[in-house]
Amino acid sequence: MLFLRLNRIAADHRRRRPMVVLGTLAGIAAIVFVGVLSVWNGVAALPLLPICLGACLLQAIVYFGIPWQRVPRVAILVVPAVWLGGLAACGLAIGPLATNFAGLPILAFLFAGLTQARWRSLWLLPVSVPAWLTLVTETGATIVRLWLPVALILWIVIAEATAYQTNNLRREMRRLHREVDLDPLTRLASRRVLPEVLRDVADGDVLVLIDVDHFKSINDTHGHAAGDQVLKEFGRMLLRCLGPHDVAIRYGGEELLVVLAHPTPQAVTSFDRSLRREVLEIRPRVSFTAGVSRVVPGESVDDALARADATLYEMKSAGRNRAGGDIGPRDVTHPAPDSRPAAGVVDGV
Structure with missing residues (x-):
């Protein structure tokens, strides 16, 4: 023994x-x-x-x-x-x-x-x-x-x-x-590694909290198998948009957390646009809402995550299919145009 x-x-x-x-x-x-x-x-x-x-x-x-x-x-x-x-x-x-x-x-x-x-x-x-x-x-x-x-x-x-x-x-x-x-459905990192990932987050990193819009209605209308397939495809699309040092975690249910390693505001905007282009391939068609926060010096990661969560809630209350948050010196919020189901972006200067 x-x-x-x-x-x-x-x-x-x-x-x-x-x-x-x-x-x-x-x-x-x-x-x-x-x-x-x-x-x-x-x-x-x-x-x-x-x-x-x-x-x-x-x-x-x-x-x-x-x-x-x-x-x-x-x-x-x-x-x-x-x-x-x-x-x-x-x-x-x-x-x-x-x-x-x-x-x-x-x-x-x-x-x-x-x-x-x-x-x-x-x-x-x-x-x-x-x-x-x-x-x-x-x-x-x-x-x-x-x-x-x-x-x-x-x-x-x-x-x-x-x-x-x-x-x-x-x-x-x-x-x-x-x-x-690894989460067995999305093949993203599982919630189990969240403490380790958050421990490694540094000042200047960006947290993106993503929620798949109206996911419950997808399950109710098309069945849970279709809902699982949506999450599976969403995870695959998300992995395509990540950089070599970025991390994506299945945060819970249809919520996903992305940690972007010290990106510029333009890189965050590019990530959002790329992901929205990718998810257009998913059937049934879906959109997503995102709350974004950049970790600033002197701020704890938990506080930055709470800001991203609060912004996500605001974006959902404002009509979903949009992204917003603080990625630069000012807060900017952009809804997605109604004619395009997944085109919301976050911008910053």
Whole structure:
């Protein structure tokens, strides 16, 4: 059960730091264990103390000094590499007693299997082989020649079997995260990711709250299957109009939230016009109403979202099929002409 839990933690790309702290603590524990047991068996404590303290300090520097969430995952291999070096230093200090700890390097390969892609564990060989030889330095040359190939095979098999299982689990978790984070009908982001999206909204971003007009009447007149098809098509059209850094979320029912990344007023107008052209293809024909707000310095995202919601309500009360809000230095509201069912725009200077 413990191994399965570790496997799940390692497979989650968002939990990189827990694996680093786990490896750091395991390395410190292994080095301290070697030092304490060696002292217990009569080895002088004086040379071991600075080695253990130095290894522990280096592990702490590795943990706190590297931004683990941003560095490539392969950088995590520095954790087992550091404590393999600590084991080698302990081996040099305690002499023949070090042979009792020759099995500890396998923990480094287990850690590599839990945190790395397949075959990345081979990167540890240039460190682990000298460390192992240091631990068995008092053993006869014949024994070393016999056991080194066995140790190498065992290390690699353990690491690769673990990496195979962990990477399969990692792929499955990514797939599940994608499915959970996407609304199954519109294929937009689901409401589940709303807190994360809002947390990343910056000053200058624009929030567009969209409501499909008279959606209840579509369900009542054409049936719920037609209503679902309208939302499905609307989501597809909306995705076409988004820029590479924009996000669209199914906010609830027939309401959608779009976050435009720091657009100019002209870009907001272009987005509105493009979407209105796209939705003309949907049958039964639909229109939409939108409330727009730009996040200004000193304002919380919740306040900006509340402004967009209030503007949306005003636009619906004014007759729907229009968009309005604050996207520049002044508020501008434009209704859609009656002759065109979906041509409302928001403008700003």
